[in-house]
Amino acid sequence: MQDTPPLQVESLTPEPGAARLVMTGELDYTTAQDASAEVAKTLAEGVDVLEFDLAGLNFIDSSGMAVVMNAYSDAEERGTAFRIVALTPYLRHLIEVVALDDVLDLPG
Amino acid sequence: MKGAAGSADLVPDLVAALLEGSGEGIVLCDADGVVTLANAAAARLVPGVEPCLPAPAPLDSVPSAPEGRTVIHGGRAIRIRAKAVSGGRLAWYLTDLSAARRTEFLLEAGRRLSASLNPHRCARAATELGAEFLSDMAIVLLPPTSRRRMEWVRAVSGRYGPEEGALPAAAAAEVPGLTDALAGLRHGVAGQQDPGGAPDWLLPEGFGPAGHLLVLPLPGNGVPAGAIALARRAGRPPFDDDDQMMARDLATRAGAAISAASLFREQSTINAILTGDLLPPELPEIEGMRVAGRLRASQQAGAIGGDFYDVYLPDAAPDSGIVERPPLVILGDVCGKGARAAVLAGQVRHSLRTLLLLESRPDRLLELLNRSLLASPSPNSFVTMILAALRTAPGDHVLVDLAVAGHPAPLVLRRDGTVEEVAVRGSILGALKKISLWPVTLDLAPGEVCLLYSDGITEAFGGPSGREMFGEERLREALATCAGMPVEALVERLEQLSTEWLGGGPGGGGQQDDRALLAVRAGTGRTETS
Structure with missing residues (x-):
């Protein structure tokens, strides 16, 4: 059995005014709500920049993609910059499939 | 003292x-x-x-x-x-x-009434408990249904197994206090009724006259869950204070159990109705081509997935104002699982049916759908889909006008067995105010196949290790082996390969997502060479 929760979200402050959420594990139907709550909490703190580090995700489904898309649109609405600072090749592929690669700020 | x-x-x-x-x-x-x-x-x-x-x-x-x-x-x-x-x-x-009897009764009631999620079985347990601990006969009457019938379950002490039946709801008025009890009200002193007023149908055959009668409501979750009547034969002691207290315990517990079971059944029915909205339609014959589809819903309980496909034939009698258009096939995937996903998929399919009365261009249809999804009050209204308008062309060719929104691009199986991914893409629906779409028109020669699929196919985890994704490459290789096959056999084979992939791993396919496949083959199967 698993001892660790399926998804862990760590909140870092890489520089003043910025928040970086480091997600590790599975971002899916069962964990999306927790992740969304963490995003909402971070945005409510009034940061200028919201960053996602998704390099530690070993699974993501459509509900997980929804967390990323909602973060993008919620941040845009508040005038908060949103960027993904790290991601897996698979996630990059998914973002290309849903054609969000020209909209989202992805690492080069 | x-x-x-x-x-x-x-x-x-x-x-x-x-x-x-x-x-x-x-x-x-x-x-x-x-x-x-x-x-x-x-x-x-x-x-x-x-x-x-x-x-x-x-x-x-x-x-x-x-x-x-x-x-x-x-x-x-x-x-x-x-x-x-x-x-x-x-x-x-x-x-x-008597107190020991009550303790034993409470233990038994808890055990038997919690054993089932079926309202009838709960009612049966309640009558058996009543007949065993409290009376010579116990009958539970369930609330009248829409057809103005009420179902009943009756148990008699010393007889094996309860009997069941149904009566016109109006018959409730014949039993003193029953109409009130079915409305959730206790009538008379502690529910005691004149046993002489009991109609013949209330008592079992050969029971003899009732000497004492208790009629109590079964309190449910907001709405009454029915009523219970307990009878003792003439000559037996009346229901004393302890008996009445136990009868109320029984009614309370049975009411809670029946109401929980009814809710559960309702939920299952709702799930079945919603899943029905996701079920693929019978695929119609379309002149000049063959269409076949497969949808395997996730086997996980309570996780109705969001894959769907549909075929929209042109309006049979286009009126003024209704656009003329070729047949359209769609395949899509809504975000999430469960009832919400099913509702969203239903909304998308119905919205599209309406939009098709006024608009025929696939890319324009996707833009309109995106707007309607953005305006949707429910969260996570994200949808990926492919629209494919199918036009017949000279020489048994089929021209496929494709527009893709956030969905894996279709694959094409050419006559020589090569497989291509169609260069078509576009943004997922429901996320962005302005979506980008790059629609294309595909030319299928007779015998060539365009395959639409959902990510459940390529993302099926399984294989020898049980942890490997089926992936696009394997799907292409599998499709390449299907050259010349009738389109029904082709989707069946691909589905089977994907199922085998899932079944190979130690997980046994437990984690699987929905899997949808829809294939269009140009020509009717006689004229083309293969």
């Missing part, structure tokens, strides 16, 4: 308090048979017992023996054990067997 207080000079306060707190009745008398001590439980069970008075009946008649004797006193079954103590004194210990 009598009891241990009268013996305060005999025993220290602490011992008096201990005796007073005992649930078992304790009476002590001296060698002359005069009571010197009686605790509260004893005074309750045998109201005549008082210090300084001779021990009353039934205590005086109980011989000193370890097994004691069970007597009926004041409507209660009491086990009385007499024991000689020092100095010629005698002690009596009194156990209320």
